[in-house]
Amino acid sequence: MRERLVVTLMSVTVGILVVFGVVRAYSTADLVREQQRGSVAQSADASAVAIGARQDGPEPVSGAFLAALAGDDRRVTFVDADGRRTSGGAASVTGTEDGDLRASRSVQGGGRVTVAEAASVQSDRVSGALLPLVLLALALAVVAAVIGSLLARRLAHPFRRLADDATRIGDGHFDVEVHHSSIKEAEELGNALRRAASQLGSLVERERELAVVASHELRTPITALRLSLEDLTLWPQTPPDVAAELQHSLTEVDRLSGVISSLLEQGARGHLGNVTQTDVGELVGDAASRWSDRGAALGRSVVAGGSDAIALPLHRASVDQILDVLVERALQHGEGTVTIDAARFSTHARIRVADESDRTLATGIVRADAGQQLTSAANQAESIGGFVGVEDIAHTVLVLALPWPRRRVES
Structure with missing residues (x-):
């Protein structure tokens, strides 16, 4: 989703920049050409005045004098009253090529002066005028990409969290806290x-x-x-x-x-739901990690004890919910450190949730009179073929027994 948003924003930005750039390029090119035509005309006027003043003096109108009037990019040609032609300035400028700029003026005292500028000079100056526009467009495109990426990430983040919530719900965690959003x-x-x-x-x-x-x-x-x-x-x-x-x-x-x-x-x-091969030791560690912050808030510790290497085909969400009930009860009604461990036996795997309080529950399999919270866990355990029980020792130890697959028990 984020990638599509970035591509969409970038496409819109580039489209706007292209339309704006084309229009702006044409108008800038016309403006530069108009300025150049005005500059050549002004140069012709100034050259006519200078040549007229030169004719009244003792020195003749020479090529060096005209070159000084022309500068580096232009050529000045003077034809006197007798038809003699004198030129000065850039030798590459002929004034006869397509696109060349020309301006002619009559000179006081006789003759005519022509100022010419090559089309390549105009192209260079148009390119120079358009370069800042191109750089600005590229800078805007980069800024748009950065802003688009940040905006897309911000817009996609709530939906990505909802996707994770939906995945957890699909795995059977129906009590998951679905995230809220301002969108x-x-x-x-x-x-x-x-x-x-x-x-x-x-x-x-x-x-x-x-x-x-x-x-x-x-x-x-x-x-x-x-x-x-x-x-x-x-x-x-x-x-x-x-x-x-x-x-x-x-x-x-x-x-x-x-x-x-x-x-x-x-x-x-x-x-x-889906039954998958589950590492019971990993399941125990996840449960301890999941409840460690809650235990710390109550001044208690929730730790994972030593666990045997056990792998069982389980519906992970159901076992997680049962363990959550057992750990929550140990935090609410027990004392000291809550320890979660797992062990393997010939007919079943056992997960224990123990605390340091004196046992007040009846030993054996949990029945309906053990409290609504434990009854729910016991019913859920029985629905997946296991049971919840209480060990016959001094302190409180709740047990979740999970049977091996039938083929293993028969073997």
Whole structure:
């Protein structure tokens, strides 16, 4: 965008300079030629007076005398009453070429004097008059380029920030603070992004809650039904033909459970956005850096501890949001330094957010009575297949567990 603005401003400026320069060049050239014609005419008048005075004296009109009258760029020719021709001045000036300037005057006492100037002299003086105009046009073009670049950068900056905001929203950061701008169009675009982020955030949150509820409401009764059917097949009172039918029902229940799991996993992948291979250590470091200023403002430190080398296919924005909730709670309700680290286990990767306060939360997986803030993080973690928990140690340690891909667990 910035490049197009610069090109547009430069094109308009150059167009104006070209139109102005052409008109000004023609008028300047005409003015210089008019001045030269007047100068030659004045030189002819002065030469006629000087030659008339010379004829009244004892000395004759010589070539040297005429050369002194002519100067370096002109030639003076005198024809006396008897027809004798005497010339002086620039030998290259004939006065007969196209474009040469000539002026003739009668001399008192007889004869006629002619002053001639070559066309090349006029061209040189026109060029000299146009040179400042050309230099001025080039200087204006450079100034226009600099001003255009600065103006384009100023105009493009709000839109570039909005593009970055839109990218973060597209990555799932629906709580991003969209930048404001004094440019009306940019502000309208920012308002549209804020509305879209709010609506998308609400939609994704509802879908996430629906996925969690559906997981509980569908999987739990199906699991209970399977256990009941399996118990019935083992009862001694159950006839063999009924037991066989129950085994068939168990197969159908397993198939239904697999279909439900597949649909829930596909739905989670569909509404959570792009899943990419993520370095968990880098994710931990980014979270600590993101909250370090907020912690410093509260007189606390947020640091990244040692982390194992872990790479997981994750939706980065969802994990960032969960960590933000855990770190924010540690800053609001905890004490001392907040440490974020990561470790790997056989079935999952663990990210810990620890502070130095005494533990007040119940250990184990976080439930709904742990507070609305942690409940939101727990629901979000469950929607991506993980969970949020509290470690059973003296000080407060919140844990985000992220499962390995299924193929790795099976292997």
